Amino acid sequence: MTDRTAAHEDWTRPPAATTGVIGWMRKNLFSSWLNSLMTLLAIYVLISTIPGLFQWAFIDAIWGDNPPEVCKNMPGACWSFINEKYRLILFGVYPYEEQWRPLVAMIIFLTLIFGSCIKPLWVLGKWIMAIWAVGLVMVGILMWGGVLGMEYVDQSQWGGLPLTLFLATFGAVLSFPLAILLALGRRSDMPAIKTICVVYIELIRGVPLISILFMASVMFPLFLPTGVSIDKLLRAVVGLILFSAAYGAEIVRGGLQAIPRGQYEAADAMGLTYWQKMGKVILPQALRITIPPMVNGFIGGFKDTSLVLIIGLFDLLYATRLAFQDISWRPYYIEGYVFCALIYFCFCFFMSRYSQWLERYLAKGQNY
């Protein structure tokens, strides 16, 4: 009984106040006056927004197949609008009866993208390119049709999510090699090449994307001989590639600058040629550190594709706006934008998470 206090203090465990939920909260949320204040402020903001939003989006919302009149003067979200118009939003003005084709094409396309991102499938190595080629041919056949009893659909009728995905993917993927070449050119010893690259990068970066797209659609045809016309979609893709390449080039250049001089020297001393040195030694290291800013650029580029509306392409955002052009549904544009934003968010969030994983994966086993 006498040494009760000693027995009471258990030395084998940390004091209760530093573990568990309370401990965690004390350490992370209320460690100082400023921290406590911020925590309370954050709680206040959450309380004053989340319940209202939840009420609007779920509790008071109108779901299912209802005419617009049902939603009139109701406090909640009118998801019936999406119910009615989702096919217009997702596929634009692609012929209604044929919309299974862009759906299947999109599934193939997304399977290709996600498949290429998954590590166990990398063992396929060079076959991945072949699979992509086959997949893209299938996508093309489905989208255009004109064979196998499918009606021909001109690309001016493509729209919605598939269009946004095509634009974003081709814009990002094809601008990447161009960005690398521009970055290497900008660091070249040869003054002519260097000047061309610097002028290109600075010129493109100094101009808004909208004006490049506009020039691509209005000015390109002026330079072409009469009779030759490049398709609107192709022009948009070319515009996006040229634009993102200039930004990508600066990101890659940053990566190249971060590689210590000793790496270049060791590669030179070995007798590697310029392209071997870059391809085997410098770029693999430089590109790894440019993953976060690159993906940041891709995410920006993905959303920038919505600007193609100025040259008359019905991307996801434009198709959404088309959906509430319908007078009776016009009041529910917020629901339309929320739906559209959720789709954008899913893709951007995936890209962000994937880049984090890729960074960790490539960092394995090496520390600088």
Add this chain to the structure above:
Amino acid sequence: MAAAAQTQASPTTGSVVELRHVHKWYGEFHVLKDINLQVRLGERVVVCGPSGSGKSTMIRCINRLEEHQRGHIFVEGKELTNDLRQVDAIRKEVGMVFQHFNLFPHMTVLENLILGPTWVRKIPRKEAIDTAMMYLERVKIPEQANKHPGQLSGGQQQRVAIARSLCMKPKIMLFDEPTSALDPEMIKEVLDVMVELAEEGMTMICVTHEMGFARTVGDTMVFMDQGEIVEMAPPAEFFANPKNERTQLFLSQILSH
């Protein structure tokens, strides 16, 4: 003038590396002043001198990591000029070991070793791996083949770097202070490898302040100061009675600790 330069342009017979009246400037700064050096096949040259005296610059000119602006440099009978193919041909024959190892951190040790052989010498991968493993055994770290350089100690990294150079089967090895970035307990393991290499008859030019190493394996000591070769002599003579007072001062400083 051009004709005079032409007639001069043939190396002295019997030397694998020859520098003749080599000058180099960084802007206005004269780093190399009239450097003359001949290295015979199998000769071990040890270069020493105070910091900033141009030792690194000189040996980096030999594989054209730096360009000289005057004079002639011959390696294996070929002159270093602006002809890139000539430069690549010479770099194939000259291995270099750096102070900071400069291993490629994104590759495993083995990949570091086979990169040059497979891409520059176009040796089949399988054969390159066998050679690489042989050299890794020579530098006593075959068990590290599949690790990344970042996982090795400094001494191990430098031994890998030496093995990487050897995999190219070079005729000449350049070392630029290979042990000065290492902790004292790791210096010996690297020097041991270098001594072994010297005993096998490799032609070596080595910038180092390891005077013990210089005494055991050196054939010629070169002392540089302020961009000049001040004194050149066999080690015994060089250490016993240095002629130039700058050499005496340097030796007294370096041998006092």
